[in-house]
Amino acid sequence: MAKSKQKNHAPVFILTAVFMLVLSAAVSAGVLMIPYERFRTYLHIAFMNQMPAPSEQSNGVTGLVITENDQIPTEQTGQGTLSEEGNIIRPSFGDQYAVLSCEKIGLSVPVYWGSSPELLERGACQTTSSVVIGETGNVVIDAHVNTFFSDLNQIQVGDEVVLYTEYGIFTYQAKELVTFENTEKKYVLPSVEDKLTLYTCQAQVLGTSTTRVGVICDMVSRKFYQAGEEAQR
């Protein structure tokens, strides 16, 4: 009798274990539901990043992918293939998508879309709140005064400044030389006029300056490369 009783109890113990597990899990879920609902948004914001891991290209900065581009033609390749109308190619953050040139002062600088210390090490940076080169509005580009824009203050009113991209050539003429404080946003804000704003820190001996020096340039010509078939037509 005792033996058969023991046998009958075995499933009870197993079922009890399963029941206990399910019951505890249900109680835990119930208890944790309220704090989870409260903190869900914060958790989602804190751990939402799906950006790529740091790579060699990104100088160790997670999510930053720097793309250099040596395919940008820095001279006009023939009038037949250029038109005033065309399509721009929207760059990604960290893309080198233009070359800034001013023959008068011997300036030729790669231009990256976006601004960060890593990009400023490699060239001039275009702030993402400005328009993409070729669109109507204010194109704002800056660089360090001790590296790429060391000669920016040598540009004179009337000098020609050219932006070369893979989709076109955009020519500007220096209209105004400006000096402003870094807190003053007047020159870097979006505008309805077609213009190019170049600026850098005011060169200062020993220490940084809060003063910025820049050049405002007016658009002179906008020439887009046409696709092969379109050009032949």
Add this chain to the structure above:
Amino acid sequence: MKRIPHYFLNVLFTLFLVFSLICTEMTLLMQRSALNVNMFHVVVQQEGLTDKAYDKLETYFKTRANSTGIPEAVFLRVVDKEMIYNGIMESVTQSFEYLNGNTSEYQFTMDFTEMEQSVTEFFEEYADVNGYQKDDIYQEKLTAVIEESEKEILFVVDNFKFTMLYEKGWLAKLRQVVGYLNVAVTVCLAVTIVLAVIIVFLNKKKMINIPYWLGLSAFTAGVLVSVPCFWVTHTNYFSGFVVTDPQIFSAVVGYLNLLVNRAFVMAVVTICIGIVGFGGFGALCLFQRTEE
């Protein structure tokens, strides 16, 4: 007839014991790991935070050289990895001095005498070579460069952002938690022991069942803690941390992952205790059957 209420009493107290065990595990985890200074030391070593902080400062001074004209070597010849490591450890130590109630406020600073000397020497040399007048503006510039550099070093060295936590008032809240932590651990342990004794008492007539109910509590508590820990580790949940700065990312994610690992180990040990309980129960049953 008496058996059914007796069974449900066992289930009820086992359920209480499960949650009491989980609370004990969590409070112990907080006391021994989450809010323990050694845990932060381990994270600093494991995640190579000294090297990351040094790299960040190196980049900062190199970048600054582009706009200030002051070579990075002026700073980096005195700001070495040893200085950064000592700074990191000091920030952790000071934060725990505050958390443990040994100081009334969080005070973290470093000795910048050598760096100040190095910058001053550079300025003086520059002024002498270039005939730069050492007037008020010169002094202002020197002070500004030293202050900015010190501020940046303190910011970078403060890996776990204790200064920010202190300024936002979160460290003060944690200080209150730390104050109650020992009491919480004691209470949880006492409740666990009381519940275990109740289960023993409930089964005093059939003591063979005691390892089963105690083992079941430990096993269930272990599973309930280990499953979320396993999920977090398996999905690499913390790697989605939104702050992408390599140094802060490593500090926070390294800390959280280590904490989860320790909780997981604790849970596995609890599961093992449960399995031992089940094993003991099975062995006792077999022994009893053989005797009969």
